[in-house]
Amino acid sequence: MITEIIFAVGFIILAPFIGALIGGMDRKVTARMQGRVGPPVLQPLYDVFKLFEKEKAVVRNEVNFYIFSYLIFVVFTGALFFSGSDILLVIFALTLAHAFLILGAYATTSPYSHIGAERELLQLMAVEPMLILAAAGFYMATGSFAVKDIALWPEPLFMTIPLLFVGIVFVLTIKLRKSPFDLATSHHAHQELVKGLTTEFAGPTLGMVEIAHLYETVFFLGLVWLFFASMPWVGLLVVIVVYFLEILIDNTTTRVRWQVMLRSAWLVALVAGAINLGVLALL
Amino acid sequence: MELLVFLILFPALAALVFCILPNGRLRDTIVVLVSAIIIAVTLYLFVMFAGAGTVYFDIESGMISQIMTGLEIIISAGLLYLAAKYRQYLIAGLVVVQLGVVLYAESLIQETAALNNLFIDPFSIIMAMIIGIIGSLICVYSVGYMRDYHTHHADMPDKRRWFFALLFVFLAAMFGVVFSNNLFWLFFFWEVTTLCSFLLIGYNWGDEQTRKNAFWALLLNLVGGLGFACTFAWIGLTDPSGGLIMMDTLLAAGPAVAMIPAALIGFAGLTKAAQMPFSSWLVGAMIAPTPVSALLHSSTMVKAGVYVIVRFAPIYNVTMVGYLISLVGGVTFLLASGIAISQSNAKKVLAYSTIANLGLVVACAGIGSYAAVWAAILLIVFHAIAKSLLFLSVGTVEHKIGSRDIEDMTGLLGRMPKVAVMMIIGIAGMFLAPFGMLISKWAALVAFLDAPYGFILVLLLAFGSAVTVFFWTKWLGKLIEVAWKPEPLEVKISNHEYGALVPLTVLMVAVCIGFPLLSSYLVVPYVFGIYGMTATLGQANMIIMVMMVFMVLVMPLTLLHFRKDRKILPRYVGGRPATSDMHFKGSIGVQRPVALGNYYLANYFGEQRLSHIGNGVCIAFIALMLAGILLGVIA
C-alpha cells in the first residue's frame, strides 16, 4: 500500500516536469528537423508559468469548472496507473477526464470550440476501442487487470501481444495530438479551426489544459513502456524510439479528414484486436 | 405469500377502480395513493425477504390456472376481433396458432397438484423493486404529464381512465412475471404485458401510424410468445407428468434436459427485449405518450425479456445456444449504439440506447457464467433507473419547449436548470465513470474475457462503448451550451412530475454510491446461490470507485471559487464582434445568430444502413440457434 502511494505521489509531482522535458525535446528535435535551432528545452514549463501570469479571463465562468475537473481526472488517471491499479478503471477515468475537456469546450458556446469539441469526440471514439482491447490483451496475457501485476510479469508482454502494441502506438499519434491526427486542436497556427477545442481558453484556463497534457504524455508513454516492463531499460529505449517516430510522423504528414482517422484507427484496432486476442484465446 | 399475491392483485384491482373514476382530482389522488402503497409494500417485501434466500409458496393451482386459461381465451378472442377488424391476418393467425399450441400442451400435461407456484428470491426482489418503485413513480408522473398531454392534443379523445387502468394492470402483470415459478403462470403474465404494451402504444388509436406501430409491436411479441408456447408443447411431449413446468425443476435439471426450452424461452426473451432483428417494435413504440415509453423501457416489458434470459443464464453457460444468444446481444449493443449517433430525436436516442444496453445484458446472460450474471443484474438495475429518469425528463422538457429534438435542447441548463441537471445526472449515469453503467461494463468485460470465445464479445463491447461515449457526450454538450441568460421556463412543471423526477434522481445517485450494498445484499446472494461462487469488484477497485464518486460530487463545489473574480471576454467569431447572446455582425452590417449543430454522421451510422446489417446478422444467429433446437428435437 505504501509503495503504491509513493508511486502515485511521485507521479503527481514529477510527471509535469518529465512531461515538460519530453515536450521541450520534442520542440527541439522538430526544430532541428526543420533546420532551426528551436526553443530552450524547458520552454513548455515557461509557457505554463506564463499562462498563470496572465489575467484570469474566461468566456463563461462555468468553463473553468470543467477544465479543472479535466485536469484533476487526468492526474487521477495517471496516479492510478502508476500506482498499479486496475487498468480498465484507468481507461474509464481517462474517458471521464476527456468528457470534461469536451464539455468545457461545449460550455464556451463558441463556433470554433464547438467544432473542436466534436472533433475531439471523434478522436475519443477512434481511440477508445484500442485502449480497451489493449487492456483485454494484458488480461489475457497475464490473467490480471492490475497494472502492478502486468508490470511484474516476468516476460516482456510485447512477445505475446505485439499487434496490440502496434495498435497502441498508432492511436498514440491521436492522443498526443500529432499530425496527421491533430484534428481537434494543434500546436501550430493557421489551421482552419483557429485553435479548435482550446480556442476560447485563455490564461490560467489554458494553463490547466497544458498541464493536463503534460501528465497525459507521461501516462501514455508509461502505457507504451508497460509492454516491455520486464526489461525496464529496453522499455525506456522503446519509448524513446516510439516518441521519436511520433515526432517524425508529425513533421512529415499533413492533417487528414476525420473519416480517415476514424476508419484507420478502428481498422487497426479491429485487426490487431481480433487477431491478437483470437490467437491468445485459441492457443 | 400474502405480500406477493397482494402485489399482483392490488394494482390489478386498482386498475378496475380507475376504469370507473372520471378525470379529476380524486383520481389523481388515488393514483398517487396507490403508487405510494405499492412502493411501501415493495420496500416491506425487501425488508422481509432480503436475507431469506429463495422461498417457495404453495398455492393450489387448479382453479387459478383455469381462470388464467379462460382469460387467455378471452384475450385471444379480443385480439382476433381487432386483427380481423384492421385486417391484420398475420396477427390473427399467430394468435390462433399460439392458443392452439398452449391448449394442446395443457391437454398433454396432467397437472398433479402442482406446488410452489409462486416464489421469491433475491433476483425477484430486485426486479420487484424496479417494478414497484420505478414503475409507480412513472405512474405518479403520468398524472401531471397526461393532463398536459391532453391540453397539447386537444383533438384527441381523452381516454385517461383507460390509460391509468392499463398502467396498473401492466405493473400487476410484471409482478406476476417475476414471482411466478409455474411457467404457465409466467406465460400468462407475459402475454398480459404484451397486450398492455399493445394497447398503451396504441393510445392515440385514431392515428394511423400509431395503430400501425402498435400492431407491429403486437406482431413481434406474438412471434416471441409463440416461441414460449412451444416450450409447453415440448414439456408436454417429453414429460407428461408436468414436473418440468416448474421453473426451479427445469433449471435444476441442467442443460442436458432444459436446453431446448431454455433456447425457446431465450428466443421469446429476445423479442420482448427488443433485440435485433426485433428491435423495430420498441423504436415504433416511441409514438406513445412519454410515460408509456418510460415504462416500457425501464421497469416493465423489455425488462421481462431480459429477466427470463437472465433466469435461464445458468443453462446457457458454455453452450452453443448461449453463445449465439450472446452474439445477438453483442451485435445489437454495437449497432444500436451506432444508430443512436445518427438520431437527433431525444426519444429515439433513448430507444436505441435501451436496445443497446439490453443487448449488453443479453450478451452477459448468454455467457451465463457467475461473473456475467452478476454484471447483467447490475446492468438491469442501473439501466432501469437512469433510463426512466431520462425519459421522464425528456417528456417534461418536450412539453415546455415543444420539441423532443436534442438540437432544440441547446443551453437547456440555462433555461430549465433543475430538469437539465436531472437529465445530466441521468446521462452521466448511462455512460460515465464512476456512475453505475460503467461498473457493469467493467464487470461484463471481465466476464467476457473469461468465457470461451469471449474475445469476439470483447471486440463488440470495446467498439460499442466507444460509440456510446460519442452520442451521450454530444447530448451532454448540447445541454450545457448556454449562450445567454434566458428567461426560465420552469414555472409550470406540475408537482406530480417533480414528484417522480426528484426521487429518481436521488435514487440514481444513491444507487451509484450504495451499489456495493446492493451487490452484497441482493446480487451476490443470488449468484452465489446458483453457482456457489460470485464476482465482486475487489476492495481496491471499490476504493477507487468511491474516490471517483466523491470527486465527481465534490467537483461542482469548485464552481463557488470559479464563479467570481473573472473577467468575461467576448467569444471568438473570426474576429467579428459578437454579442453575448451569440449574434455576430455579418456582411453588410446584418446581425446574424450563431447556430451550432452536433455531428450526426448519418452517412456512416444511418438507421437504415446499420439496422439492415444488424437484422441480417442477428437473423442468421437466431436461425442457427433454431436449427440447433430442431436438430436436438429430432435427435
Place this chain on the structure above:
Amino acid sequence: MSYITKSPWIIHYDGSSCNGCDIEVLACLTPLYDLERFGIVNTGNPKHADVFLVTGGINAQSEAVVKNTYEQMPDPKVVVAVGICACTGGVFRECYNIIGGVDKVIPVDVYVPGCAARPESIIDGVVRALGILEEKRAKMAEKGGK
C-alpha cells in the same frame, strides 16, 4: 522573474497591408531567423496571444476586427504596429477608406517602421515590446496584490 518574456505568443493580423510586411513577419519564423528560439509562437488565436502584430493601415472593414481581436486578448498584452502603413497609414493615408494607423483604433506600444519592415527590425520591435509587456505584468501583479 517573469515568464511572460520567455514565452510571448503572437497573433498576427493584416489590417489592409499589401502583404509585404506579412511576408516579412512570416519570414521571422523561418529557419534563417527562427523566432521560436525566444519561445515565440505564432498562435493565430487572440485568447492565447500576448503580442498583437498588426500590419497595414486600418480601413473601415478591418476596424471592428482589430478592436474585437484586441478586446479578446487577456492582459497583459502589447500591440506592435509593423510597417509604415500600420504606424501612420503610410502611402494610403489619404485614401477614402483608410482611417489611419493602428493607433487610431487601439493603443499601440511599439512602432516598427519600414516598407516593408525588415525581419531584423520586426524582431527588434517584438523584443522591445517584451520589455513593455514585463512592465505591464508587474503593474498588474502589483494591482492584484493590493
